[in-house]
Amino acid sequence: xxxxxxxFGSKDPFVGIMKGVMLSYHPTLSIVDLTHDISPQxxxxxxxxxxTSLAYFPKATLFVVVVDPGxxxxxxIIYVETSRHRFLAPDNGILGWVLxxxxxxxxxxxxxxxxxxxxxxxxxHGRDIFAPVAAHxxxxxxxxxxxxxxxLEDLVSSPLPKPVxxxxxxxxxxVIYIDRFGNLITNLWQSLLxxxxxxxxxxxxxxxxxxxxxxxxxxxHQNGGIVLLNSFNTVEVAVSHGNxxxxxxxxxxxxxxxxxxxxxx
Amino acid sequence: xxxxxxxFGSKDPFVGIMKGVMLSYHPTLSIVDLTHDISPQxxxxxxxxxxTSLAYFPKATLFVVVVDPGxxxxxxIIYVETSRHRFLAPDNGILGWVLxxxxxxxxxxxxxxxxxxxxxxxxxHGRDIFAPVAAHxxxxxxxxxxxxxxxLEDLVSSPLPKPVxxxxxxxxxxVIYIDRFGNLITNLWQSLLxxxxxxxxxxxxxxxxxxxxxxxxxxxHQNGGIVLLNSFNTVEVAVSHGNxxxxxxxxxxxxxxxxxxxxxx
Amino acid sequence: xxxxxxxFGSKDPFVGIMKGVMLSYHPTLSIVDLTHDISPQxxxxxxxxxxTSLAYFPKATLFVVVVDPGxxxxxxIIYVETSRHRFLAPDNGILGWVLxxxxxxxxxxxxxxxxxxxxxxxxxHGRDIFAPVAAHxxxxxxxxxxxxxxxLEDLVSSPLPKPVxxxxxxxxxxVIYIDRFGNLITNLWQSLLxxxxxxxxxxxxxxxxxxxxxxxxxxxHQNGGIVLLNSFNTVEVAVSHGNxxxxxxxxxxxxxxxxxxxxxx
Numbered sequence: 117x118x119x120x121x122x123x124f125g126s127k128d129p130f131v132g133i134m135k136g137v138m139l140s141y142h143p144t145l146s147i148v149d150l151t152h153d154i155s156p157q158x159x160x161x162x163x164x165x166x167x168t169s170l171a172y173f174p175k176a177t178l179f180v181v182v183v184d185p186g187x188x189x190x191x192x193i194i195y196v197e198t199s200r201h202r203f204l205a206p207d208n209g210i211l212g213w214v215l216x217x218x219x220x221x222x223x224x225x226x227x228x229x230x231x232x233x234x235x236x237x238x239x240x241h242g243r244d245i246f247a248p249v250a251a252h253x254x255x256x257x258x259x260x261x262x263x264x265x266x267x268l269e270d271l272v273s274s275p276l277p278k279p280v281x282x283x284x285x286x287x288x289x290x291v292i293y294i295d296r297f298g299n300l301i302t303n304l305w306q307s308l309l310x311x312x313x314x315x316x317x318x319x320x321x322x323x324x325x326x327x328x329x330x331x332x333x334x335x336x337h338q339n340g341g342i343v344l345l346n347s348f349n350t351v352e353v354a355v356s357h358g359n360x361x362x363x364x365x366x367x368x369x370x371x372x373x374x375x376x377x378x379x380x381x
Numbered sequence: 382x383x384x385x386x387x388x389f390g391s392k393d394p395f396v397g398i399m400k401g402v403m404l405s406y407h408p409t410l411s412i413v414d415l416t417h418d419i420s421p422q423x424x425x426x427x428x429x430x431x432x433t434s435l436a437y438f439p440k441a442t443l444f445v446v447v448v449d450p451g452x453x454x455x456x457x458i459i460y461v462e463t464s465r466h467r468f469l470a471p472d473n474g475i476l477g478w479v480l481x482x483x484x485x486x487x488x489x490x491x492x493x494x495x496x497x498x499x500x501x502x503x504x505x506h507g508r509d510i511f512a513p514v515a516a517h518x519x520x521x522x523x524x525x526x527x528x529x530x531x532x533l534e535d536l537v538s539s540p541l542p543k544p545v546x547x548x549x550x551x552x553x554x555x556v557i558y559i560d561r562f563g564n565l566i567t568n569l570w571q572s573l574l575x576x577x578x579x580x581x582x583x584x585x586x587x588x589x590x591x592x593x594x595x596x597x598x599x600x601x602h603q604n605g606g607i608v609l610l611n612s613f614n615t616v617e618v619a620v621s622h623g624n625x626x627x628x629x630x631x632x633x634x635x636x637x638x639x640x641x642x643x644x645x646x
Numbered sequence: 647x648x649x650x651x652x653x654f655g656s657k658d659p660f661v662g663i664m665k666g667v668m669l670s671y672h673p674t675l676s677i678v679d680l681t682h683d684i685s686p687q688x689x690x691x692x693x694x695x696x697x698t699s700l701a702y703f704p705k706a707t708l709f710v711v712v713v714d715p716g717x718x719x720x721x722x723i724i725y726v727e728t729s730r731h732r733f734l735a736p737d738n739g740i741l742g743w744v745l746x747x748x749x750x751x752x753x754x755x756x757x758x759x760x761x762x763x764x765x766x767x768x769x770x771h772g773r774d775i776f777a778p779v780a781a782h783x784x785x786x787x788x789x790x791x792x793x794x795x796x797x798l799e800d801l802v803s804s805p806l807p808k809p810v811x812x813x814x815x816x817x818x819x820x821v822i823y824i825d826r827f828g829n830l831i832t833n834l835w836q837s838l839l840x841x842x843x844x845x846x847x848x849x850x851x852x853x854x855x856x857x858x859x860x861x862x863x864x865x866x867h868q869n870g871g872i873v874l875l876n877s878f879n880t881v882e883v884a885v886s887h888g889n890x891x892x893x894x895x896x897x898x899x900x901x902x903x904x905x906x907x908x909x910x911x
Contacts, residue, residue, distance in 0.1 A: 188862025332453025
């Protein structure tokens, strides 16, 4: 199974063309769209979506990740295998959060043009490199054919923002993703902050203070903002039956501070 | 076959994750997207889309409907079987219009957590309950395993707007859906009003009067608004080669009155 | 394999319903979405997408193209076979660019209502004609059953804009497509202008002059506009890491002039 994650959107035929290329090699291939609406060239957003999604896909799924502002320059394309999944992606840090969680067992540079479409454009490697290489892998190509091995430390280091802990124990992070409901998703990961979800917390955002944790979107009776641990296992600010991004005028990148009121108990 | 209808949009990975869960159980499952762009939390819009679509899908298709503002509260999840189709949905009235047309032969509350993903989040039951339950049903699970039987009268009653007939015989209804072309689709159902499509009618909307019925979008020579019986079998206001919602500044919920000029002949 | 290209968007259930109809006839049919976000009723945009995509799909793929402002009027529906592909489309010039490149070996008018859904609406032939006819073809219907043969010269002629060459050798064309990254794609086709990509060129657009050709989006150090030969083999104006349509306030239809500085060398 191949899973596609791109910033190609749904208007242009880019994704359809990639599928055409793959199905030309392998007509019964199963291709699933994770999303194609990553904000254009937003490597961090794609990294977040990938990290929070991949546990729900079958073992050995091949994730083809094409969020690639450097297409056509000398950035590398890499093939990575972990004990659970496989990835084709540009070497731009996009696999950073994944590789903190899953140890790579094989990293290769994708160089062997034998498996590319010709001529290779400078602007659409999704069609000319990613799609045909993915299809070849799906029909059983030995990945070693793709190119030379790389070491983890050879990869471009991840540009992804990390939260920091202040002296008073509070955590300073950022809104890293806003979903279609306007929920403000932060990089305050449950596992990193050792949160269980039953703590009392205060979250500070744009001069406002929010109390948490709420248990669900729907059970808020004040009709204001709520803080909860979401299904991605990060801290989130939401408005019940509303849109927090609009209500508070928040954009991606906004700073948040979380203080655990019951942390010392 | 499984058909998905949600308000998850295409930007976030929610739909892709649901597919990942289902395909983890059943790699060759056939999954069709009806739409994921229901306006957020708009139960009536989803009910309309479902009612007007389901006749075109094969018998026994399982519709998985996740427009669920009450996720994580004590709202129930239900499994409903009619003589033609099967449904998994929150118990929030979303199946109201369907169950006026197709008699339910089995209604069950989905309670048996044996078929859920663990841990169950409070915010993403699409992933944790709907997807795995749908996959279990697709591989042959006896639905009786899901939970106790319910009666039709136990379900949350439908919040869906209905047209009313005035003393003078005219019908007062609402714009319940606006499609991407800006066509204004009303709840004046052809069957309810006993319309054949060859009547002369007047429709009143925002102080304007429109004449009908036109036969098609393209054959209007006045270049103004037209009234027609659309492919959903409801009364619709459209602008030939234009956008009626923009032209007349109409939003969902706007009132319409239809008068049949040839009804007494 | 069936490929769908429409202006139905993703919000409405139109595409899902078409798939339901097709899968009702043929449950294991492979259906690929090229795009459904063609600008409403924009025949030229669909023609461009089709022309630049079809080489990447397997031989004998059936393209079902429903961008059809004349639905329900007396416009014809046609079935066209070339040596490489098959097409179902309204007869409105939408296949114009394709038929300049691939010679048709069979053109038929789709008239035999035996293969349509009944009743046939006047507004949704995608569901009532295109989908069931496509499914019948996919299960082996002899196309001759669809209706009478037509000649190429009987088809509605293409409304698609063409570039013209000026006396001084420069080419005057138009922006015919703007992709999601804001790249301005022109109808200055590489093949028509006999471009190799290593020429020095000047492009004039809205009073500005751009130099080309750049090799890739990412390798521009001036942080301004660049001109390149894109993956569709046409001349394109882009802004590295930015959005050219926004930066220069350009809409589809804007005129461009390209001058080859090294054409006489």
